[in-house]
Amino acid sequence: MIMRFIYKLGSPPYFYHLSSRLLPWLSGICLLLFAIGLYGGLVLAPADYQQGDSFRIIYIHVPAAWLSLFVYMVMAASGVMALIWRIKIAEIVLINSAHIGAVFTFLALVTGSIWGKPMWGTWWVWDARLTSELLLLFLYLGIIALHSAIDDKRKAARAVAILAIVGVVNIPIIHYSVEWWSTLHQGPTVTKFDKPSIDTRMLVPLLVMAVAYKFLYAIVVLLRARNDLLWRERRSQWVASLFTDTKSK
């Protein structure tokens, strides 16, 4: 049943018109979630005992880090579908997720660095989390670079699918090795990012923000995917009717 839906999505006009109907809803929900999350995080949550108000960076940093991994998983899953079942919509989701995934990763890095300054006095700390994120950024950039280097975009999609799958196998390995590496030379500063016993009033906005980010991801992917489809199908009837309709209005 899900496969049938996915196959239906494979029809470009169906995907395009479905996404046209969904986007307003997704946008509304996304804005609402951000509003709730930001209010909860910036206003309702009490200041942290040790970090004061600077901990509020968590509401940008942590969801960005979570999403950077989530998007990669989605890309890898799309890669599998694209390679094994040749589902075109999977190819499109894969390629159009890379940029926003890289943005999330970059955001996690920058906000992690900014957060580090008041906490540890330096702009960068080679701790497990940040170093892993940095390597993840390179994985994303590799995918973007490879895709743009291959002229034949159908070939490029296959190449990137393989790379995404290879990457996803490596992510746990990289993460574990970096984790292990950082414990060997643990300085006197303990990473404040992991395992705090977190107050519910702090946790709930965090979860809300994570969902908000997911909706943002969905919106961005849909926007990009639609452009991709329009261009690929530019000579087709359904695209023509889109533009002649608006002309006659």
Next chain:
Amino acid sequence: MDTFQQFFHMGGYAAYVWSSYAIALVAFIWSIVSPLREKNKLAKRIQGIIENENP
């Protein structure tokens, strides 16, 4: 008004907190605006193609 002051002050960490949120905002807005602008450009190009092929 005092609470607004306190809010913006963020316990002394204002620069760090607000710059993080600002960067996120810029990144998100760019991520949405960029495909929208691309769509406009695409629309013009596709219009052109359609007109060329259906005079």
Next chain:
Amino acid sequence: MLQAFFIILQRDLILAIRHRAELMNPVLFFVLVVVLFPLGVGADIAILERIAPGIIWIAALLSALLSLDRIFRTDMEDGSLEQMLISAQPMSLLILAKIIAHWLITGLPVVVVGPLLALFLGLPAAAIETLLITLLVGTPILSAIGSVGVALTVGLRRGGVILSLLVLPLYVPVLIFASQAVDAAAAGFPVLAPVAMLSALLLLSLSLTPWAASAALKMSVS
């Protein structure tokens, strides 16, 4: 099927020996990179000794990277890659043969020369043996993972730069486990954990990368 494996292995080795002069290049590059470090960092033996495992291993990574091209490029240019692809033999098996050949040609010399260089960097004798083991176990991993990168980029004009971008992040676990194992040995700590991880990575990479490289080649060559 096994015969095809050995034929390809033998072929690659013979081709390499025919261009004997080229054989030295990866090793020379390896030595050169190692030599750059004292020049750049200062000849304080206390510092060099401390970072020696990292130096050796980073140099090994870079020299592997530089030599990866040879796995598929000449075969692609003269058409033998296509022949392999359309032959009845499973491509992943042939690729495994090429990976092993590549390691014998470019990795094994590094395994031999590395520990010698480490002596010049002041690495204590206790750690040299561990260095040898990590190089022996780790350099084939570099060839294996690298083969996937080359398979993806062999058809591209300036594939070399992208190759580095793709492959180096994947090399990081090898670098970490190998250099930390040697560090541990130098400090007198047990090395079983990182060496075991390296061995696991070796088995994993040898079994999985040929499939990935095969899929990538079919894409590159089509």
